[in-house]
Amino acid sequence: MPIKIPDTLPARSVLDSENVFVMPQTRAANQDIRPLKILIFNLMPLKITTETHLLRVLSNTPLQVEVDLLMTSSHISKNTPLEHLTAFYHTFHEIKHQKYDGMIITGAPVEEMDFEEVNYWEEMKEIMEWSKTNVTCTFHICWGAQAGLYYHFGIPKHHLGKKMFGVFPHTVNCPQEPLVRGFDDLFFAPHSRYTxxxxxxxxxKEGLIIVSESNEAGVYIAMSANRRQIFVTGHSEYDPNTLKEEYVRDVRKGLDIAIPANYFTNNDPSQPPMVTWRSHAHLLYSNWLNYYVYQATPFVLDEIS
Structure with missing residues (x-):
């Protein structure tokens, strides 16, 4: 998929080096088609890293995708340069009059707080409510999935006692569901969460479907019965070294952190990670874009309701 992003977005040089087809704005302007408009509500502190993760897995279908980046206005990230936020991000006030074919709501490092204690929770609720009438399908990740399940269905989150950390096997409950079309009977996905x-x-719960789960990691994919809200509790978009970086960070902080499960070769942190989830990640996002966005969205965006 040609991803249409600003010519100067840092993710572009990374994706170019991987031979991912990234379409500059100047070239996209000459194509006589309507691109899918995707909004990424990025709540992660390292926003540039998360942008690259998500743009990579959105790159695997022949459709053109136009990406807008959204940040909270009630909380300003301290881990991303202000110049980057100013150049590439919008606030909800700036985009709330628009409609989008799809939206991704990322995770956030606030999972051990009650939802109501998060300083941007009221803004988050406003955006999730807006998504019900202004977005064809919203894809929630990790804490974003927990927040969406709580807001839309009243499902609470619970502390796990220790971090769910590693790459875990999953099975499919609903093989007829297009979101998991082509999945193997057993597939792997990373998790990194305390709740x-x-x-x-x-x-x-009426109107809620469990699509995939894991004996170890619990429910992995759920969706609303109308297919407009998808909730993924893990991080299939993660790069090969993301869990390693999190593990090293936590060790340096002196936290009591276990080695991520099913991740390092021979369970040895000095060895390289075993990447077992990338094909699943690309298939998950391409299925979402194809079956729940492209085939479900009206050609005229203003007709979304």
Whole structure:
């Protein structure tokens, strides 16, 4: 998929080096098609890294995608240069009059706080409510998934006691669902979180479907019955070294952190990671874009309701 992003976005040079087709704005302007408009609500502190992760997995279909980046106005990131935020990000006030084919809400390092304690929770609620009428399908990741399940379905999050950390095997509950079309019977995905949702609190929730889960990591993918809200509790978009970087960071902080499960060769942090989730990650995002965005969205964006 040609990803249409600003010519000077830092992710472009990284993706170019990997032979990912990134379309500069100047070339995109000459193509007589309507691109899919995707909004990335980036709540992660290292925003440039997360942009690259997500743009990489959005790059695997023949459709043109135009990406807007959204940040909170009630909380300003201290880990991303202000110049970058000013150049590439919008606030909700600036884009709320628009409609989008799809939106991604990322995770955030606030999972051990109650939702109502997060200083941008009211803004988050406003954006999630807006998404119900202004976005064809919203894809929630990790804490974003927990926040979405809580807001849309009243599903609480629970502390796990220790960090769910590593790459875990998953199975598919609904093989007929297009989101998991082409998935193997057993596939892997990374998780990195201290909280989770309980399967038993979701099973009988009207309008909510559990699509995939793991014996170790719990519910992985859920969705609303109308297919407009998708919740993914893990991080399939992660790069090969992301869990390693998190592990090294936590060790340096003196935290009591276990080695990420099923990740390092021979479970040895001095050895390189074993990458077992990349094909699943690309398939998950290409299925989302194809079946839940492209095939579901109206040609005229203003007709989304």
């Amino acid at each position: 989770g949702v309980k399967r038993e609190e979701m099973l009988n």
